[in-house]
Each structure stands twice: as C-alpha cells, then as structure tokens.
Amino acid sequence: MNKSKKIILVSHCILNQNVVVKPYARKQEEFLKFLQNKILNNYGIVQLPCPEMIILGLRRWGHVKDQLEYTGFLKECKKMLLPFVNMIEDYLQNGYEIEGVYGISGSPSCGVNTTCRGTWEGEPSCYESLEDIKSRVKLVSEKGIFMEILELVLKEKAISLKFYDVEEWSEKS
C-alpha cells in the first residue's frame, strides 16, 4: 500500500494520560473519536514528548505558565523539540502534508488557544488559603510554553503549521 503522506502531531497525553498531573487525568477514551477519525483517514500520528513529566516528573505539583518560563525549562523544551522539528522539515521536503499540531487547552505547556497564568511561587503556607491560591490562576488567550517554543523553532526554519486544541476538534471541522 502507498503511504498516505498525511501526518498530525499530538501532545503526548492525547495518547497517554498517565503523564498528566494529579488529579487531571481523563479517561483515554475521551480522545477516541478524534484518534479514530485520524486513523480511519489514514493520518500518521506523531506523539510529542511530555515536557512536564520529562523535566519535573510524575509527582510534580500543578504549575502555571509563569513558573515554567525560566531559561532552564525553555532550553530543555527546545532540546527535546529539535529532533521533531527536523523530522517535520524532512516530511515537508518530501511532499508530506502536516495537517497540524494538536495540544491541550489550558495547559501551561501544551495549551494552544488558552493557557493558565498566575502569581504562584513558594510554599502553600505563603498564601492565606487554598481559595487564595486558586483565585490567582487565570486562563489567558495564548499558547503554553512548549507550544510557543515549537512554533518559534519552526519559524526559525521558515515553517508555519496550524495549531489546535484537541478539545476544539469535531468530526465536522
């Protein structure tokens, strides 16, 4: 059979919810329709690495984007994305279609249209209450740090891809 030459890239946890910070893991089947549609339409699915698990581990606290915007995190993200960007370049140079990159809405790393920001640092005891901590988190209309870096590194190679939050996908789109 001929290759479909059609590719999508997805955030790691769309295929593996085990990496998600506690307690936000969803049932894997929530992504079934999306994945089934892509597979039935013969797309190859490239799974991006999970930056938060690789850098911060499985037992990490939840983070906001502001906490991840430090040089060390940015550098590690860039390092793990470079092989993928090289792969994308190779696909494009060989006539493959990259339909887009699918991220996770609201994630500080993999959000596409929304991410979360907040003035968080230090021990929980620095704050008045749990409500005080929670009230400092805001959803904002920008990419998470990992998607931002992916877009930037692609731009350095003059590559422009479409980015979507998987939650916004529907069979009609």
Ligand code: SF4
């Ligand atoms: S960092 Fe990205 S891949 Fe990892 S759990 Fe969060 S949204 Fe999923």
